[in-house]
Amino acid sequence: MFGFSKNNDAINRQISALSALRAKVMVADVDLNIVYVNPSVVALLRDVEQDLRKELPRLNVDRLVGSNIDIFHKNPAHQRGMLAKLAKPHAATIKVASHQFDLLVTPLNDGGRRIGFVVEWADAKERLENLDYAGQIAAIRRSQAVIEFTTDGIITKANDNFLTVMGYRLDEVVGKHHQMFVDRDYGATAEYRQFWEALKRGEFKAAQFKRVSKSGKAVWIEGAYNPIFDEKGQVTKVVKFAVDVTAQVNLLNNLKVLIDQNFGEIERALEKSTHETSSAGAAAGTTANSVQMVAASAEELAASIAEISQSMSRARTATDSAFDRTIQVGESTDRLAAAAQAMNGIVGLINNIAGQINLLALNATIEAARAGEAGKGFAVVASEVKNLANQSAKATEQISGEIEGIQSTSAEVAGALNAIRDAVSIVREHVSGTAAAVEEQSAVTRSMSTNMHSASSAVSTVTTNVTAISAAISQVAAAVDKTKEAAQVLVR
Template identity: 30%
Template sequence: MPKLENISIRNKLILLMLFPLIALFYFSSSAIHDRYKAKHQYHEIHTLVEIGILVGNYVHESQKERGMTAGYLGTSGQKFAQELPKQSLVLDREANIFLERVKQINLLQHEDESFTKQLKNVAQRLSQVNEIRQRVLSQNISAKEAIGFFTQLNASSLQLIAYMIHLSSDGQLVRDQSGYLNFLQSKERAGVERAVLTSTFATDKFAPGMDILFSGLVSAQKTYFSVFNSLASDHQIEALQKLLNTPIVKEVDAMRQVALNKIYQGNFGINSSVWFNTITQKIDLLKKMEDSLANELLIESAQRKEAAALELYLYTSGLMLVLLISFILGTKITQNILSQLSKLKRTIENVAQTGEFKHRSNIQGQDEIGQMAQSFDALLQSLNSAIQESNSVITAIKEGDFNQRVQITLKGELHTLKSGINHTAENIDKTMHQLETAINALKAGVFNTQVNTEASGRYRDILNSTKESMQTLNNTVTDVNNVMSAMEQGQFDQRIQAEANGDLDTMKQHVNNAMSTLETAIKDISSVMIAQSSGDLTQTITSQYQGELGVVSEAINHSAIKMNTTLSDISNVAQNVSESVEEIASGSEDLNKRTQQAAATLEETSANMEEITETVKQNTEVAQYANQVATEARDKAVQGSEVAHKAIHSMSDITESSQKILDIIGLIDSIAFQTNLLALNAAVEAARAGEHGRGFAVVASEVRNLAQKSAEASKDIKALIEETVSNVQAGSEFVEQTGGALETINTSIQNVSGMINEISSSSSEQQKGIEHVNNAISNIDTMTQQNSALVEETTAASEALTQQSQALKELIKFFKTETSQEIKRIN
């Protein structure tokens, strides 16, 4: 590999451009590839959204056919015989549109195996629809089985949408699709409810298990709408609330409430056709909102797809444009640089070869190379002029002497310059030797060096001036050293006495003035500090100083004033505290005396109340004894009546408890159904999470199994309790007949014991009132004793605080301070 310095500038520039362009192309290509993947992904998402909408369309028609099927089977073919075949054609049309679209985009070959498996499952169920229809028309199938088939078909279809959501990677689209799916799930439960109640109203009672299914469907609709509201936008939530408040929905809710209220009795009084038409209108409203949600979802996915395509186009176009501009600019810049460097190279070679500085590059331009070439031309011009001027100057001073010579071999004008410099240096050698000696002495800090003034002409005057300057510097430096030495030892009365002129005289005056000011300031500071150490805070620095000395003097004065003010305030506070403590002590003593008097009075009152209490207590005991005798007679009479009443109440309680248990079992059925729904949703979310959600899917499956077992167990318990209620009602009638006879005997005895009870109650109330008074007096006595103890503690604390205030005042007396008026005057 050749060394970098051996590569031409042209090739260096090419290499300099090549690697950044390669890096730019690589990273831009990666970005374009990412945008291409995003475009492809959003295209797939948009296609799946279209498929989901097609699924929603045929599920809606399937819901209609399911409801008509339930009505047809519930009325033994008397109703919906004409409408059912027409609805079958509509469902077939929507299902075929879905299957044709799946075939058109080859969706069965999708890379996600779970999705394709579910898609095949849906297609298989759609192929079984005609078989179920034949059994329905021949009435060779139960309503429950037929409704179950269409419900399973719709559930599998909606599960397909859940798998589509799992394939999406856009967070907002996943959220919108999940809301759309939950809306479809709620609408599906409304369709099942239509089929269940159509069959129920046709027979005017719930078939076995249909009541539990109906309760669960109502709860499930509310649950799915709640989930939808948590995922939907504000205007979507508002649209749903508006829909639920329409008269049609209110009418459906009223019919539903009748079914809930008479869920065990039947006899609803509602025509199945009226119910079917009414709830169909509600479901049609839900379908309109479903279409609106689907349209919004379709628009959003289309926008995302178009945005991804636009981003891909912009990235690709931008890369091509950047690469083209970079290549054109690189070529132009390279040619410009090489052209300028070639001119500059030729100029440098001419100067180097001829030794003459008259050559010029004549490069025009404001870039770095142009500026360098112009600077080089200026340098050549300067050298040419300098050589000519140097020859004239050196010729004028050739009588001096230099100890340096030009040794290098030069040509042309440089050779002439060399000859002139060498000849002049020989003539000024002696003068320069003496100047060098003096300068070296100054450099070494030695000012007493003697200068030899033997010279001729102007050079002798220079040497004399140098000698006098050395003498003056020596005298001045000696005096400065003496003054600094005295200052180092703490003596500030020394001054510079040597004679000096110009800047040296100015320096002398400044040093002497600084020493005088510093001496005065130190004396003032010492005076104030000595006074403060003796407790005298009235002393301050009265002289005015500049700079840092002024700052120090101001700080000392402010410190003295602050200490003066603080000690004065402390003295005043101590005096105030002492006076306040004396007042507290006097008040505490007076309060203590009055508290003791109140305690003595309460003791006398307590003794009197105890005597009254004893008298009332004796009266109460006598009344209680009389009441006891009457009660024993009454108890014998009412014992039989109470037993009868208890039996009656027990029978009634058993009946009520049994009914409540039935309600609870219905609630358990509803909870089990909702748990099953939530487990199904959890399984969907676990499927979306992939490997991370596999464990959660197992848990969701177990929860569904437990919910199903709970529903089966609750059915068995409900049958046993209904049998128990029937037996309890028969026994309750016999017990009521026995209780009626005993009730007549008990009434006569109760009238006698009532009067004795009133006397006993009055005496008991009187005794309780007196006991409350005694307790109140005892509490007042306890609080009075506690108040007395607190007063004594307050008195002791006041005495201690008084002593501390006196001690503080004694400490402050050590300092001598100014009055507040004098402090203001000083400030």
């Protein structure tokens, strides 16, 4: 390998040493053909082989020796150009699929001649995670007060945030016991000793803690005492991360004072509100019942008026029909009167004819008398004609009398019909007006019924809202109680 005999004992010893290393080592010749991989490299790549082959399809862990390092690159020409110019170790981090690796490539030379390369592999995950953790710790130290102790409570480190809060310099606290930050009486208690004994056992403590600054003022911190373990699970130190909450605690103290001062007044106001809402709820319930009853009555009234409206409509129709019939009868009576009047002319004509017949009969009688015996038969006929003329005259007088009676009756009927027509017209106008008024009243009543239903719904809504207000007042009272309790707890 690399121009040396395979039987060279020194080379064999070197290869044995490389195989025993936990470091992950790969060796390639000057042509970048892999000539050696130690078991650590094989184990590393075998664990992730399936994922790597998604992007490096030529990779085969079992056949690494004899392969070219081109199998690890998507762009082998770029890598070859870089390695050809490599004069000193070169470190890089590569990402393949979802994995990242740290690589250190060192050129191998023999007598000034390039004979190959050594590639050291490392999984970059742990290094990157440590970088992330270190960044997080740095961020915490920038934003919070941090102090470190031995397991016995002796101060070893403190950052500027902590020193600023407590008013000390670093040289004033390093080597001192944590007891310098607590009340003297509390530092002498069994509770304080048990606090540190629990931390020494590995139990962390997180809460609000009251501490004393260099000036003697109370300082409240919100934080946690965190035991730190070594690889054997033993507690090696205690680190506290904290923030200054003195201002918040003072605000809570002021809040408790305000609540204590005003709680009685709030309770009285809530009791009064509860009583008033109860009364309002009862009144709203009663109003709802009354409105519902009125709405039901309005519905019945609307139904009754609707029936009256229908009856009035029928009466108006009947009146209109009677009015029309009265007009028709009046017209018939007028025609009857006209016919009777025409009969007067006929009667007059008959009377004239009867008079002429009488005159003719008289002349015939005279002529018959002149004729003597020869005119007797003619005289008889003339006498009968005269009799008929007299009968016609009597009948005509009777007919004339009857016609006068008919005319008189027709006149009376016509007068009565005119009066009836006038009365029916008046009734018709009243019925029309009443029907219109009833229809309008029906519409108003229906609107009233609808409005009463709406009012009923509105009152129901008011009742519901009053109930909700009452419940809300109860919740407010409970919240005030809880606030008072919380304030008492927070200021302890």
